[in-house]
Amino acid sequence: MADRANNFPPLPQFFRIKPCFYHNIEEEIPAQHQQLVRRVYTLWMMYSGTLFLNVISCIAWWAGGGSATNFGFSLLWLLLFSPCSYTCWFRPLYKALRADSSFNYMTFFFIFFLQCILALIQTIGISGWGTSGWIATMMFFSTNVGSAIVMLITTLLFTVVTALMALVLIKVHRMYRGGGGSMEQAKEEWSTGLWKSAPVREAGFNAVAQTAQGPSLPQYPAAVPSYPDNSHW
Numbered sequence: 001m002a003d004r005a006n007n008f009p010p011l012p013q014f015f016r017i018k019p020c021f022y023h024n025i026e027e028e029i030p031a032q033h034q035q036l037v038r039r040v041y042t043l044w045m046m047y048s049g050t051l052f053l054n055v056i057s058c059i060a061w062w063a064g065g066g067s068a069t070n071f072g073f074s075l076l077w078l079l080l081f082s083p084c085s086y087t088c089w090f091r092p093l094y095k096a097l098r099a100d101s102s103f104n105y106m107t108f109f110f111i112f113f114l115q116c117i118l119a120l121i122q123t124i125g126i127s128g129w130g131t132s133g134w135i136a137t138m139m140f141f142s143t144n145v146g147s148a149i150v151m152l153i154t155t156l157l158f159t160v161v162t163a164l165m166a167l168v169l170i171k172v173h174r175m176y177r178g179g180g181g182s183m184e185q186a187k188e189e190w191s192t193g194l195w196k197s198a199p200v201r202e203a204g205f206n207a208v209a210q211t212a213q214g215p216s217l218p219q220y221p222a223a224v225p226s227y228p229d230n231s232h233w
Contacts, residue, residue, distance in 0.1 A: 021091065033097040036171075043164055044090045047119070048082040050157040054122075057132040057154040061140065064147030073130020081118075089115055093172065105176050109169070116165045123158040133158055 008023035022028075029037050051074075058066075058074040089112040096104035125133015132151035141148040 023094075028098045029094070030097070036175075037094060037097060040090060040093060040168055043161070043168060044086055046157075046164070047085060047161050048078075050154065050161055051078040051082055053154045053157060054078070054131055057151045058130060060147040060150040061132060061136070064140065064144030066140065066143075066147070067128065069128055070130045070132075070136075073128075074132075075130075077122075077130055085115060105172075109173065112165070112169055116162065116169060119158065119162040119165055123155070123162045125155060125158075131158070 004022050006019040006022050008019050008021045011017060011019055025034050025037050025041070055071070055074045055078055058071040062068050062071045089108055092104045092108040092111065095101055096108055121129075121133075122131040123133050125131050125136040127136045127139070132154045134155055137148055137151040137155045140151060
């Protein structure tokens, strides 16, 4: 496990900054949860892409007679929320599904709920906040139609992303509660420190270990709950 090189974000070899995370869904995530993780990862990329398009929309907003403040904030949101959303809510869900960790589930629920609220505010689009949401876009149609059309594209994307985030939150919560997860388990993981060193059970790593004739990696204890995924979302 210590020999695994971090591979995310994928950066050129000549960069002095190296990847911070090891990301491998096929190896680390149980088969029944891989599709969910891929879709949430796609959702993160959609959100990051929407923040990038929001910068372009705010440039069009500025060019059509809007405030330069919106462009400045939109650039800040892109640079801030793209990496933070990966680190703060995708990675906790990734680790929760990888290790059946109640603590990481709770971390995901708390932060992702705040993310949903933030995405809703961005969809609403309060003028001066750096997001071309519904209010800002509809009001700007009376000023510059061309810029407002560009803003409308980002507004629609914010709307879709917000709706998908709400669906993900509901789905993961139902899956967690359906598997017997609870706040008490998260508190126990926190008090025992288990959340820091959760065992890894992926068949791929065990196969590698057996090939090398070394000891196999530790398996999950029977007491750890299994979170079923019975839906076809």
